[in-house]
Amino acid sequence: MEIPYTVQSRPDTGVYNAKIGIWLFLASEVMLFGGLFSAYVLLRVGAAPGEWPHGWLNPVLGTVNTLILALSAITTLLAWVACKVGQFGKFRVFHACTLALALTFLCIKMYEYHDKLIHYEIQLTDGRIADGHMIENNPKDEEIKIRAEQIAKMENYGPHHNTFTAIYFTLTGLHALHILGGSLVIGYLWWRTAKKCGRRNRNDSPTASKSPACSGISWTWSGYFCSAVLYLT
Amino acid sequence: MSDSHSVDFKSYVRRCLYVFIAVVCATSLMIGVSFAPLGGWTIKVAIILAIACANAFVVAGFLMHLISEKKMIYAVLGFTVFFFTGLMGLTIWATHDMPAGSTH
Numbered sequence: 610m611e612i613p614y615t616v617q618s619r620p621d622t623g624v625y626n627a628k629i630g631i632w633l634f635l636a637s638e639v640m641l642f643g644g645l646f647s648a649y650v651l652l653r654v655g656a657a658p659g660e661w662p663h664g665w666l667n668p669v670l671g672t673v674n675t676l677i678l679a680l681s682a683i684t685t686l687l688a689w690v691a692c693k694v695g696q697f698g699k700f701r702v703f704h705a706c707t708l709a710l711a712l713t714f715l716c717i718k719m720y721e722y723h724d725k726l727i728h729y730e731i732q733l734t735d736g737r738i739a740d741g742h743m744i745e746n747n748p749k750d751e752e753i754k755i756r757a758e759q760i761a762k763m764e765n766y767g768p769h770h771n772t773f774t775a776i777y778f779t780l781t782g783l784h785a786l787h788i789l790g791g792s793l794v795i796g797y798l799w800w801r802t803a804k805k806c807g808r809r810n811r812n813d814s815p816t817a818s819k820s821p822a823c824s825g826i827s828w829t830w831s832g833y834f835c836s837a838v839l840y841l842t
Numbered sequence: 843m844s845d846s847h848s849v850d851f852k853s854y855v856r857r858c859l860y861v862f863i864a865v866v867c868a869t870s871l872m873i874g875v876s877f878a879p880l881g882g883w884t885i886k887v888a889i890i891l892a893i894a895c896a897n898a899f900v901v902a903g904f905l906m907h908l909i910s911e912k913k914m915i916y917a918v919l920g921f922t923v924f925f926f927t928g929l930m931g932l933t934i935w936a937t938h939d940m941p942a943g944s945t946h
Binding site: 623628639643668826 | 858861862865869873902918926933
């Protein structure tokens with residue numbers, strides 16, 4: 610049995626099944642991230658004046674990551690256009706660029722997480738607080754040595770540290786999972802096209818371009834929009 | 843992404859270039875505003891959000907082809923905007939609803 614309207618648009622709505630499906634999925638994503646952002650707003654507005662940790666994140670890395678995802682949204686669009694005009698070689702090149710950009714984004718994100726996880730706040734038994742990164746043999750920074758019996762409490766800047774790190778890791782972690790999931794989908798489309806490349810011709814393009822069209826819409830949303838909003842905060 | 847119109851690869855590359863330049867400008871502007879001495883936190887957030895909305899319009903309109911979509915998609919997005927506004931609006935409205943006698 611053939612499922613209707615997978616390629617042709619429905620005459621009443623003017624859209625095919627996958628497209629309406631992907632927009633409904635994105636609508637649910639808006640509400641998912643909206644719930645988390647409303648939690649962020651509540652925490653941010655509820656914080657006592659001067660107590661919200663402003664400047665804990667590196668704005669340079671945030672800007673680079675935003676531009677990487679903006680660029681990946683463009684390469685996804687160009688991959689779709691290449692597929693639509695039947696240039697499957699270009700399609701693979703642009704999707705490979707998207708995957709490389711996604712990988713770069715994830716590497717930068719991992720670097721940011723690593724920086725937070727090796728950053729410690731140590732409360733000493735005499736009431737003083739030592740704060741810094743636990744790095745061995747780093748000639749650039751001042752090194753301090755603390756004896757174990759001097760430590761009253763020791764905690765890194767992980768999700769459990771305070772409400773800011775909790776919401777930061779939740780939002781960015783969920784975003785990174787979306788990038789990872791999107792990369793798998795784009796990787797699958799790249800692999801499928803590479804496998805069939807020799808057998809495709811221009812007449813395949815209307816059918817073949819439906820999946821990249823939907824993945825492109827989803828990627829632009831998950832990748833670019835979420836990132837732009839996250840780094841604003 | 844719209845499927846109803848014919849495709850010219852070179853015009854798409856040109857369009858993408860313009861959108862990318864717009865995104866770079868908007869991002870630079872947002873970063874500039876976040877570091878500029880503009881007074882209160884509220885003013886900065888309002889300006890940054892306004893730039894972000896304009897940026898989002900360009901990206902959604904041209905990269906996701908929202909400016910040439912069908913009514914069905916606009917209807918889905920209309921409901922989304924309604925519920926998202928309710929979600930954020932009710933949250934902000936309830937921000938200062940503190941039980942009597944409680945503190946931060």
